[in-house]
Amino acid sequence: MNIFRSLKLSLGTVACLATLGSSAQQINIPLKWLNGTPTKTTGVSWGIPWPQGQVKKSAQFALAKADGSTQAVQSWPLAYWPDGSIKWTGFAAVADSGAHDLSIKMIGTKDKTAANATLQITDDAQGVRINTGAMQCVLAKTGNTVMPSLVINGKSIATDGQLTCILQDKADAAADVESSPVRQKYLGEVSSVKVEQSGPLRAVVKVEGKFKAANGSRSLIPFILRFYFYAGVSNIRLIHTIVYDGDQFKDYIKGMGLTFNVPFREELQNRHVRFSGEDDGVWAEPVQPLNGRRPSPYLFDQAQGKRLPNVASVPTQKGLFDNMASWNDYKLTQNSADGFNIQKRTNGASSWLDVIGGKRATGLAFAGDASGGLALCLKNFWQSYPAALEINGTRTKQAKMSVWMWSPYADAMDLRHYDTTAHDLNVTYEDVQPGFSTPYGVGRTSEVMICPYAAMPTNQQLANDAAATNNTQLLVTTPQYLHQVGALGLWSLPDRSTKGKAWIEDQLDKALAFYQQEIDKREWYGFWNYGDVMHSYDASRHTWKYDIGGFAWDNTELSTDLWLWYSYLRSGRADIFKMAEAMTRHTSEVDCYHLGPMMGLGSRHNVNHWGDGSKEVRESQAILRRCFYYLTTDERTGDIMHDAAMHADSGLAHVDPLREILPKSKYPTHARFGPDWVGLVGNYMTEWERTGDVKWKNKILVGLNDFAKMPHGFYSGKGKDAGMGYDPATGHFYQLDQGDIGSLHLATLMGGMEMAYELTPILNNKDWNRLYLQYCSLYGAPLEDVQAAFGKEVKEPLGDPNGDYARQPGYAYVMTKDTKFAQRAWDYFLPKQPGRFGGGARFDTQILKGPMVVKPLQEIRNVSTNSTSQWCLNAIELLQMAGDQIPEHNFAWDGK
The missing domain is CATH 2.60.40 (Immunoglobulin-like)
Structure with a gap:
């Protein structure tokens, strides 16, 4: 075989x-x-x-x-x-x-x-017109009105859909109180519109452009919109992406939002405003509540949104209609993960009235009347604070409705680095260099559901819209089917058939539960943060190292994304999918560069997501995004993976990943087998799969052929980082010294193994098979094995034989069926003596409360996301590769 x-x-x-x-x-x-x-x-x-x-x-x-x-x-x-x-x-x-x-x-x-589907698309010079059968809308090809009209059954529901950005020239800092910021309004100016799919059941329209000053010529901040339409469906799903290309010291975003005008056809007493609140709650009020000194015959009908008679038809009630206050402006602001506030006012010359507050609003607003109206819902509203919903002009002929991805009622975005001093790499694990701690080119994607109504919706309908927006509407097949097909690599289904397997499954469950609770308790939320987790824990302060150099935000370090996706694949759990989805959205946008000289690269972990000077392929690689893309068909993620394949090489030409470690050589830059080349290979592999174009396969073979000619295969690099000369223009690798034998730990830890699981069967190349098997079988192996393979004496093992690398001999066992590799894998993975991870206590927590902490928390004193993600990935993969050889007895589950 x-x-x-x-x-x-x-x-x-x-x-x-x-x-x-x-x-x-x-x-x-x-x-x-x-x-x-x-x-x-x-x-x-x-x-x-x-x-x-x-x-x-x-x-x-x-x-x-x-x-x-x-x-x-x-x-x-x-x-x-x-x-x-x-x-x-x-x-x-x-x-x-x-x-x-x-x-x-x-x-x-x-x-x-x-x-015979009802979806119809007309694309001409004036714009793209979409008719789903349930609604009709127009997307403009030029100008600053993206969606000029939205109609149901000939009735205008919304007009003048625009993107709005408010910029100011300095931060909202206390020191600047005497010198107020200068603000300017920008509108999204459309530059291109492309129909990517035209039915018959689904249509996708991509709109691109930049924000342009409303009273000037300056343009900046590219945007990408994707509108999703379905036959017979009135709702429109919108994916909204921005890429920051401003000056972090001068261009502070004060507000970022989407606005529509909503026309009224009814009198004030028949106009209504709705905001979704906590869970499935809805705040609902008429623009003119008819609840005065004396009982009104319309009170309860009005509260339910039923149409009331016009004033002229009920002269006996004219005094009530004429004298009751009516309200013009409303807003819901969510300035933290734990607090929102609703306010309203009668007009611009009057004060705001505090209405009610709550904790976590679900992000939907509605404005309309008994003849219909518009609801807008921002997904992950409270998680992505500061956000806001605003409705103005409800006493006029049309209301202006805004959903703010960044609330103008909060401090402006401050994208500067957290310190003006560069801290020592050897102390804080932070590599800060001039010009590298920059947000120039990072992105952020939001999702909005546009819900037009031809009649006044019930509160339950609006609550359902909010729930559908926030809880991804997706059809999925079973974990068993995905496992049978071998989709997305090597991973195991949950198995508790033996004491050892049950113990491992318990640890996997505890790890997920711990991080789910930490996200909430530590409040890892916010516009630029939601989806990520922290890197390392500080037991002395009972907190994560949120403020210490390279130990703060994780930024995909050691494949946290893959841990969550494999956990979802094997379980089918919606709560894990939500974690993984949020992480992929964040890490693929915020932690990567989408334009500029570092396009195609990402940023290593830091206090600010883009703060570290290390810009590499490992953060931007496609292997981290594939699960989300293939399960959801998300076009934005497809763009990101394509851009990584197209631009990561040129990024490496601009930023040498080993510039702090190796002196400049005669080659254009340096790279390593891993994580650099395996990251590039994952990009090429994904483009090869998606397009069927063998040019991407051939790019893999260029580097592979170079390694095949070297005396030590993938180990043919210099030092512990196994650095080599690399030419991004040609894809060729060059050994810096013919005698080099390097260590390759990063090639395993940062997605390399998971990429190899998918590449091996489709490449089916004897050189790859031989070299990758050699890489896995020699890592941490006895010196005699290494010497026999290379024909020369070596003084130390090729790598540290610990649990992070257990899946390497596991892979060797799959390929050879030699049980010595299975035994080696379990020896690496399982603790050999009692200790802090023994007796089933690896992810057991202790509760913190009282004066030592600001609020009740939980703690695992020695936890790090690096060790958690790697332990879990090894567990999930080893159970598949060598589960038949798991030891029957171990102190961890036997308690000895």
Whole structure:
């Protein structure tokens, strides 16, 4: 059995083929809703993987319902196998409320109902017009009005959709009280509009541009919008991305938002405002509440949003209508993760009235009347504070409605580095150099649901809209199916069949629970922070090292993203998906550069996400994003992975990753087998899969052929970092000294192993197979093994044989079936004597309360996210690779 076949078998492909049957017509893949069945007709997109050779490009599918009937789906290839068959398919469908027990079914011919779908797209010089059958809107191709109109059944629901940015020239600091900032309004100016998908069930329109001064010519801060439309669905999903390209010392964002005008057709007493509050709560009031000194016959009908008679038709009530106060302006501000406040006022010459406050608002606002209106909902509203919702002009002919991703009622964004002094790398693990601690080129993505209504919605309908926005509407298949197909690498399903496996599963559960609680208790929230976790813990202060150089925000260090995604894949748990989704959104945008000379690279962990001078491929690599992309079909993530493949090499030419370690050589820059080259390979592999273009495979082979000619394979680098000469223009590697044998620990810890699991079976290259097996089998191996392999004496092992690297001999066991590697893997992974991680206590917490802490907290005194993510990844992967060789007895689970 060759190495390629061995790995495929280990992934469960043969079992999957038996499940699917020999004929593609027998494909029937079960689906479920990630966050519960929808409460109204819902458009949804998702991805499904296939075994190699089973699904052709011409394959047609349908969505099978619980009653046995089928409905049309839209499908497109997300990735290809090397033989040209489909590896991942993207699907879109429109599901009825309450739809459950669904499945994807292969059909012989194209489903005619797809061709009869109601979605229509017209693209001409004036703009893009979309008709879903349930609503109609226009997206402009020029100017500063992105969405000029939004209509239902001929009735205008919203107009003049614009992007707004307020810039000021200095920070809102106490020292500046006597010198107020100068502010200027900017509007999003459209430069290009592209229809990326045009139906029949799903349409995607990409809009790009920059913000331009409303009273000037300056432009900055590129934006990317994607609008998602589904046949028969009135809601519009909007993905909103900005990339900061300002001067961090002069361009402070005071407000960033999306605004619409909402026309009124009814008198004041029939106009209403709604804000979603905590959980499924809704704050609801009429613009003119008819509750005065004497009982009103309309009081309860009005509170429920029912249409009241016009003033002229009830002359006996004219005094009530004429004398009751009416309210013009409303706002909900969320300036922290734990506090929102609602205010309103009658007019601009009057004071704001405090209405009510709460803790965590879910981010929806509605303005309208008995004839309909508009709701806007910002996903992860309170988690991404400071945010705000604002409705102005409800006493006029039209209201102005704003959803603020950055609230203008909070301090302006301050993107400067946290200190003016560079701290020592050897003390604070912080590498700060002039010009590198910059936010220039970092991005941020937000999600808004645009919900038009042709009649006054109930509070329950609005609460449902808020829940659907905040809890990702996604169809997913089972962990068992994903595991059988071997999707996204080597990972295990939960298994408690033995005492040892049960102990490991307990630790995995405890680790996730701990970090979920820490995110909330330590409040790792905020516009630029939400999704990330901290790097290292300071037991002396009972806090994480949020203020100490390179020990603060994690920024993907040691593959935290992959730990969360593997945890989701094996469990199917929605709460883990939410953690992983938020982390991918954050780390792919905030921790990476999307324009400028460092485009294609990311920033290492630091107090500020972009603060460290280390800019490398390991943070921007596609392997960290693949799970989210393939499971959701998210186009923005696809762009990010493509940009990494296109620009990471040029980023390395600009920033030498080893400039602080190795002197400049005759080669353009330095790189290592890992994490640099394996990160690049992951980028190339992903583009090869997504496009089917072998030029990306050939880029892998250029470096591989260089390593194959070197005497020590992947170990042919200098020193503990295994540095080599590298030419980004050609992709060639050069050994700095023919005698070099280097250590390669970062090639494992930062996504290299997880990339290799996916590359090995599709590359099927004898040099790769030989060199990667050598890399895994020699890491931490006895000196005699290394000397036998290289034919020369070595004085110390190639790496530290500890638990972080246990999956390397595990991989060797998969490839060779030699049990010595399985034993070595478990020896690396499991503690050999009682200690702080013994007796099932690795992730046990202790409660902190009283005067030693500001509020009740929990603590694991020696915890670090590095060790947590690596321990969990090794556990998940080892159970798959060498679970059949796990020791029956160990003090950790035997308590001895």
